[in-house]
Amino acid sequence: MSASEKTYTNGEITVIWKPGVCIHSGKCVQGLGPVFNINARPWINMQGCESNSIVKQVEQCPSGALSYEKTSQASG
Numbered sequence: 001m002s003a004s005e006k007t008y009t010n011g012e013i014t015v016i017w018k019p020g021v022c023i024h025s026g027k028c029v030q031g032l033g034p035v036f037n038i039n040a041r042p043w044i045n046m047q048g049c050e051s052n053s054i055v056k057q058v059e060q061c062p063s064g065a066l067s068y069e070k071t072s073q074a075s076g
Contacts, residue, residue, distance in 0.1 A: 010046035014069045015058060017044065022065035032057040 006017045028036040034048035035057070046054070058066045 006042075006044075008042065008044040008046050009071060010051060010054075012051040012071055013046075013055060014071055015044055015046065015054065016067045016069070018065045018067075021063050023063040025062050027060050027062060028057055028066060031060060 004018065004020050006019065008015045008017070029038055032049060032053060035045055035054055037043055037045065037048075055068055058068045061067075
């Protein structure tokens with residue numbers, strides 16, 4: 001991860017945001033406002049919705065500024 005990337009996690013998935021790549025299309029905010037809120041800090045609230053809904057919205061990012069990774073779960 002580069003210094004310009006920001007990460008947000010909910011324990012199931014981690015969303016990676018690359019601000020330098022973002023074209024500010026607004027698709028994330030319009031599509032899933034409880035998670036993506038430009039007026040809040042941090043602007044990505046990973047508790048705002050279920051992980052599968054967040055993944056679906058991240059996949060709609062036209063610039064690729066948003067991506068996600070599944071969080072590894074330790075097995076015992």
